[in-house]
Amino acid sequence: MFFFKSIPLGLLVLCLLHHSAIGASPLYHFCFSPENYTADSPYGANLNSLFNLLYTKVPPTGFGLGSTGQAKNKVNGLALCRGDVSRKDCNTCVVDASKELRERCPYRKGAIIWYDHCLLKYSDVSFFGQIDSRNRFYMWNVQEVENGTLFNEKVKELLSGLSNKASEANQKLYATGEVQLDTLTTLYGIAQCTRDLSGVDCKKCLDSAISELPNCCDAKRGGRVVGGSCNVGYELYPIVNT
Template identity: 55%
Template sequence: MASSKLISCLLFLSTIAILVHVVISAGPLYHFCSKSGNFTADSYYAQNLKNILADLNSKTPPTGFSTSSMGKKPDRSHGLSLCRGDVSSDNCKSCVLDASQELVKRCPYDKEAIIWYDNCLLKYSDDCFRGEIDNRYKFYMWNSAVVSNPQYFNSKTKELLGSLVDEAYWVQNMYATGEMKIGENEKLYGLVECTKDLSNEECKKCLEGIVSELPRCCAGKKGGRVVGGSCHFIYEMYPFVNTP
């Protein structure tokens, strides 16, 4: 099973190299159907999955994060949802609802699946994943525009994201944003975040891992992100964080 998940991830990472520009929209950014196991519409797993999705829809918006588990093995279902730290509770609610409805359409009868939107992520599995770094599912996005001095820009991007990692991993919501002046009239903006089932040290490990992928993802690009199942970062040369 693990090899098929890895192949799926690698295939996507190779495919996305062709996509030099991605337009952010209200729709999903990406999703994975694991194909690791199936269930039938009238099974206990189907009912448990339906129940945890309803639970996540209810519990996530007030705090921006929730996990849920229901049923007994081999039909036990586990779920997690996270809304980005700058997203309002109303937008969080609509995002998680859209994610839960869309994922079961895109991955019908798959016991494990994950979907990302700009405002949230949602995943479920028959395996308990709580507290574990999810490196199985990951994708890159970047701005097709390039900078004039890549070496300087790359170092500043790494510096900004590194400082945000140091801030995010020990705070309660495991989320940090910031900005850095990189020229007379230019600024770089960044965001990092972990799912809140991780420990502080696991959050740091997860974020440091994806930041280390900057050269493969976004070297010299004016904006980019690495998005995984347990953490993500975004950087841009314009302010993108929602303000109250």
């Protein structure tokens, strides 16, 4: 069971009750453009071409962007797979994401969708190289830790280090790490940006996301801030494939 609460500027708060709730289903999506296109229009044909382009470009490296069409019918898009995801699973996620967006945002000129393994975004407005601070949502585990103040400090310390690591001399703009809290407990973290951002903007995006964790995930056993340009997360179990 999930709890949802809409808030302004396309920001969504999502309460994650347990990890098994995330499977092959989308985490969330936004149909953010107020503009529509019509069936059999040039924009629709260009969107199809863009999706076909991303199917080809994304899986080999886990990221791809592109534009198709001209002037008012031009479509811009990108897709990003989580840094540890295999080429096969990346391809599957991008294909599923494009199909799901068609169903959830029919004829909308701009939309974004997130899965555990990938995100896909397209728009009639050029957005490459710009931090997307509008499309964002939170996820958290409803269970709390005992010493919340100390735990929160450890979370911030781990994720701040991963922000530095992901944005400095890292072509994938991706980093994972862990810290031992005690003999039985390990804290795991992840940070990732879309690769159209510069290293400076990646860090800016990640640091902003980290600063929002207290708003959603104070003393929670797990939490994420997920956006259109970057995401951070932590859990008390391994997050990625090794």
